[in-house]
Amino acid sequence: MLWLDGAGKPAAVCDRCCHRSAQLSKGKVVEGNIRCPYHGWSFNADGVCVRVPQLEKSAIPRSYQVSAYHCQERYDYVWVCLGEPFARTLKIHYPNGLIHLIFNAVTPIDDQTSQMVQFCFRNDTEAEAKAEDVIAFDRIVTQEDQQVLETTDYDAPLSIQEEQHMPSDKPGILMRRRLAALLKEHGEVEQRRKD
Incomplete structure (x- = not known):
């Protein structure tokens, strides 16, 4: 899943929500974070869940995250490294x-x-x-x-x-x-x- 964060920088994460595996690419970008289309969980460019509508009054567990990838814009392209470069x-x-x-x-x-x-x-x-x-x-x-x-x-x-x-x-x-x-x-x- 690829999008521009709140600072206009490219971000890339695994295209599956850690909650019910919905495709994040079917969601939308809200305040620079990708929001899952299923239950509305939002993830930042580091893959960390920053909003769970169902937990508004509770802390979000640190385990609520998706895999994030190194991502940069260079030479008019967005470059994503899906793992450690070999x-x-x-x-x-x-x-x-x-x-x-x-x-x-x-x-x-x-x-x-x-x-x-x-x-x-x-x-x-x-x-x-x-x-x-x-x-x-x-x-x-x-x-x-x-x-x-x-x-x-x-x-x-x-x-x-x-x-x-x-x-x-x-x-x-x-x-x-x-x-x-x-x-x-x-x-x-x-x-x-x-x-």
Whole structure:
């Protein structure tokens, strides 16, 4: 559920009321809070229930809340993070002062597939390095990496003790640890291919 709060800032919460699971998106915004269409409970941008018409003379229990999500308006869009971002950033400092920042975000598609999005940022200018040349160079590196990566075992272990590592592996190690923690959080264990 997405709306503008009393200050005109975007807010996002789970689209189900914690009372009888009515869709909050069927309700309306009143004084910057989303009001449930069923019994009129109102929730603020933090997901906290701030009004229960049936409890006007009593304190609202702290357990009356819905899940809220990080939400920001940027670049004429509203960006919502539905959970902790599964992302990593690699920052490379070159001797000539160039900084190359690579950001990767991953989202599961299904039990077998994930999609990764990558953004690269550099601190040089178009005059110093034409974007066309940078893209062409990156494409060559990507194609070289792809040829090598396709020869590696796709069933990479989450346990970092099963392989040797060097400093530039830190982002990959971070991703493996996050994935292992996610499995543990949901009571699951790593499923490895049986040779």
